[in-house]
Amino acid sequence: MSEDPVTVLAEAEHRRVWDRFSADFRFRPGVSPFSWPAIKEPVASVTWSLAALDDDPEYARLDRLVEVVRQGLTSCVGPRGTLFALDWQHTSYRFAPHEVGGPGRPAWPLSPCPDGDYSIFLSEDFRTGSFGHPWEESICLFGEELLAAVATEVEAVLGPPIRRSGTAVDTAEPRGRGFR
Template sequence: MTNDAWTEIPDQRYRRLWDEFDQRFQFKPSIYPKDWPSIAEPRGSVTLDLAGIFQPDHFEAGCRRVDEVVLASLQRVFDEQTALLALDWQHPAYEFRPHRHTGAFTWPESPLSPFPDGDYHIFLTEDMDQGTFGHPWEHTLCVWGDDLVSDLVPELGLPVKRSRR
């Protein structure tokens, strides 16, 4: 898929990016709580509790709100030329330009969203110094990088599950 906001990353780069992510964050996917968190959470990161959103009465509206707030934060924190990496475990990866994204994160216009609604969803800078890691089974969103933490965490207003500050 390619449009103004999303460009699919070719296979060779996809493998390199995932290798780098796996190594840097010691990614260990698991549905078992004994193995969580699934990444080595970066210093200064804040992990937010999404569990309340996963309740049937709150899911659709909660997903939409998280996606909207994350997008607005990405647009405030990064300039218009910034292309982020959007990784979806065992699915295609994309370069994502937040300033070019309009509307909701819905298929087919958006291949994935910041909210981890069934898989690990990761949005991060090319140098991997700032980003979000959504864990679908732990029901968390880990946010790292000083600028992103300062802007996004207060805006979401979700309970903190873990804080590395």
């Protein structure tokens, strides 16, 4: 990492990182529900709907979600570790999460919550991160360490997940033995 804790990815690196992400996660952008999820969600992943944020007029839950995800991502990289922040069709970054946010520091380059485009955070080895889907209005968090650090709190903010390891979670009420 250079002296600057947030750097824009140069064109060649931008292309390399996006190409690897697209291949590793089988990224297929699309606005149609028939194409969702837009990635092959990893085995160690949980996806939540962001619908709970719709009735959050003061943005308290949104702010809490962003804080929790950022803290989790930061805890998953060492003190000198970096993350990629990818914003589909826009500038992407490499940054040192331990050196951003807070007074006198640069801001995080993106929010983990999608704002019109896909918002992606990735560890350098691509094993840990988040994938915000703007049209499905969802966030997928992946990596065992990240999930261990944040899943309970994210569920408290957003409610139960919609998928685990890429498989839909059965939200139907369990049927009793006497049900016919």
